[in-house]
Amino acid sequence: MNHYRAAIIGYGNIGRFLVEAIQASPDLQLAGVVRRPESVNNLPAQLKEIPVVTALSALNQVDVAFLALPTRLVPQYAEEVLASGINTVDSYDLHGELVNYRRRLDQIAKAHGKTAVISAGWDPGTDSMIRCLFQLMAPQGITYTNFGPGMSMGHTVAVKAISGVQNGLSLTIPVGTGLHRRMVYVELEEGADPSAVEQAIKADPYFSHDETHVTFVPQVQDLLDTGHGVLLERKGVSGLTHNQLFKFEMRVNNPALTAQVMVAAARAGFRQKPGCYTMIELPVIDYLFGEREAIIEKMV
């Protein structure tokens, strides 16, 4: 069977789970992991048998690169990797800049005869596909996306950036109709002023629009859990018939799911003509391993 050779760029939360998801996938083979020069020695057990390099070009015959990097670094890497003739998959999640990013990558992908699948995770990603499904079933109505309970990566990073914070954690708690409460847990730096830290957090643009509670704890590490969830709800109209009710709910290990979705997106990418795609632009069958008619027979 044809095995696609995959590289992982970055080795944080998502990168670790990508190693597992690629190894569990019947049609992918892990070519190696690209890390910063300061991290290539002193490897964790998971990477002992895997080529670890400091530049993608040091790996042989890579068909697809997974960009497991902080979201703001993703576009520049994606452009570079695509231009070197390698498919890319990322989970870029800045909703507001996504359309422009897709346009830029689309040109590069077409110029080099490759594909990029962007924003492949669970939101944006599979949640986006569900929102489209809800919309097709009931074109008129409201969809609410309720996140959590679970740790928000973006909000946690924002907490950690505040002066006086030694370590932090922000949980997203759904309060219904797409609104959220932020539960922030803070381990203070020695001598920091708790009320100044609390005020700085509540004034931060990540938190200023939501109900936010700050709790000080001796050890944030003791609270960490990567479980997350979402509840998508729509009440809408099919034709002229009102009160059509739809719900999608999941409770998952967050980075494990993101990594698995990225692997499926890589597979779908190999089945498209050159260009850049969001997940809603690819047929759902293309994400699945297996022969087309066998999938239709089993899933339809």
Added chain:
Amino acid sequence: MNHYRAAIIGYGNIGRFLVEAIQASPDLQLAGVVRRPESVNNLPAQLKEIPVVTALSALNQVDVAFLALPTRLVPQYAEEVLASGINTVDSYDLHGELVNYRRRLDQIAKAHGKTAVISAGWDPGTDSMIRCLFQLMAPQGITYTNFGPGMSMGHTVAVKAISGVQNGLSLTIPVGTGLHRRMVYVELEEGADPSAVEQAIKADPYFSHDETHVTFVPQVQDLLDTGHGVLLERKGVSGLTHNQLFKFEMRVNNPALTAQVMVAAARAGFRQKPGCYTMIELPVIDYLFGEREAIIEKMV
């Protein structure tokens, strides 16, 4: 704006709701309804302003035909309509014969430069897309499809066919893990033997494998309600991480949803190259009305 002209073949439960869904759709225009010769006079109010004919060829400039016919009649009509150079959409639901049906239509569609979208309803249809999504998020595990509570069209037809039954209704009740109870309500013909009728129902292949309860009522009509629902559940593995939990649930007017899904499928059909497709083979964005980048901006 470009309006596609649509015909409805058949005017039962689904046909009635297709009239509404087409009229509510911004990109479709209802060209007319094809009915049996004995039904073209004495029209219901809904059809007063609409061309009603006995053959599709009597309607001008039809771009797509919706086959709102009993499922066994669908393939022959689809082949004929496609061969006349008109796209088709149906909600064919015989799972076991679907792959062969798709193969036959695919040849005809390609020969005539048209598209057919088959099995476009909620199961098969949107449920199939959800099953694929669950599979891509957690490739290992079990998905259960739990139908109801709601009226089963197929089982109700089977009840009505039994000798001694004046009118009947079969409700599907989910009992979990993809198993179902059948609640059958029967209005007896005068002089019919209740216990013979009950035995015949329970021996019918539609009922013999499920827990079935038969209740005799004076008027089945008083019980009719087209509300239906489904609960799709998966517990599975993303990468090497177990206990990933997914749920999709809906409570809907059944024929209204089916008609709306068929309208979306027609729209998607116009956006494909010639061929025959099940819903899982088309990008979910193609089912939605609107400009591509605007949809990406809103939904992703």
